[in-house]
Amino acid sequence: MNLIQQRTALRDYYSANFDIDGLEAIINFSNFSTREFGFATLGGKFFRNISFENPKALIDFLVDRTPFHAYVGAVYNEPPSRESPIHTLEWLGHELVFDIDLNEYDAVRQFVCDCQGADQVCLRCWQLINLAVRIIDETLRLDFGMKNIIWIFSGRRGVHGWVTDDIGFSLNQEQRMSVIDYLSVIHGEAEKARIQDRMKLKYDFRYRIEHTVFKYFLKNVRRKDLIDLGFSSSAASNIIKQLEHQEGKIDENLLRNFNLRVAKIDKYDEILRRWVPRIDHKVTIDLRRLLRLPNSIHGKTGKVARILDPSNIFSFNPDGEPSVFSR
Ligand SMILES: [Zn+2]
Structure with a gap:
């Protein structure tokens, strides 16, 4: 046109x-x-x-x-x-x-999909955005008691969250900053961005982060991602086979077993770093x-x-x- x-x-x-x-x-x-x-x-x-x-x-x-x-x-x-x-x-x-945009994920997107350049978006990397929406939406409702939260496609590479409750409308800058601090699991944008000490996160939030991130990591993981993380090729094949067997259903048992394997190779932070919400503060x-x-x-x-x-x-x-x- x-x-x-x-x-x-x-x-x-x-x-x-x-x-x-x-x-x-x-x-x-x-x-x-x-x-x-x-x-x-x-x-x-x-x-x-x-x-x-x-x-x-x-x-x-x-x-x-x-x-x-x-x-x-x-x-x-x-x-x-x-x-x-x-x-x-x-x-x-x-x-x-809240602004969640794939720009913030540029350093880690290569571990999730094969998109090249800023203009490419695929259903795989969009899961990073979707996961952030799921976690932030749930946290604002459950931990902050906010009720009216609307998510809007930005038209290109991200989404905007609008909290339309009266209480959100009048928050000052300091109060908005403390909401962001609560929701921030990583600091900085780089691939090696520092991860917040998990024990400093509020229990409910920590549980939600760990549970949801690992669940969606497994839902989307490819064999090569597991090998990149440091799993042996036979361990990676086993995990993929098990996931196929469960047809995308990630139950508690599978999640627990996978967490143990990740702890063994000490790659817990790596997965969090790639998948936790990245909010443009x-x-x-x-x-x-x-x-x-x-x-x-x-x-x-x-x-x-x-x-x-x-x-x-x-x-x-x-x-x-x-x-x-x-x-
Ligand atoms: Zn992609």
């Missing part, structure tokens, strides 16, 4: 298919007019400090101007504008948000952060940043998402 055709596709989407009700499920419309929005044009020009009187004005803007990227930020005491930029206004709140602690507008189009891929079904997260395939640019 050439540029004019892409513009038309964006215009068609925003005028006929943009799900404003879905957006309302995420951002509270009662303070719509004082919320910040931002946009980027195809040429890469970026604008923020924009606000709209009501949702209809936002849609009109999207249809008229067809931005290639649309973002939404925090709520202030007055409508942000060029004359009243956000740093001159009083900050009133921002949903608690900066996004969560930035109170004025602009995040991709839910249900808007990602201008590079033409895919909708749509709401995901957390109960079915493991079957989501970003490659299978339709693009408005490929009709």
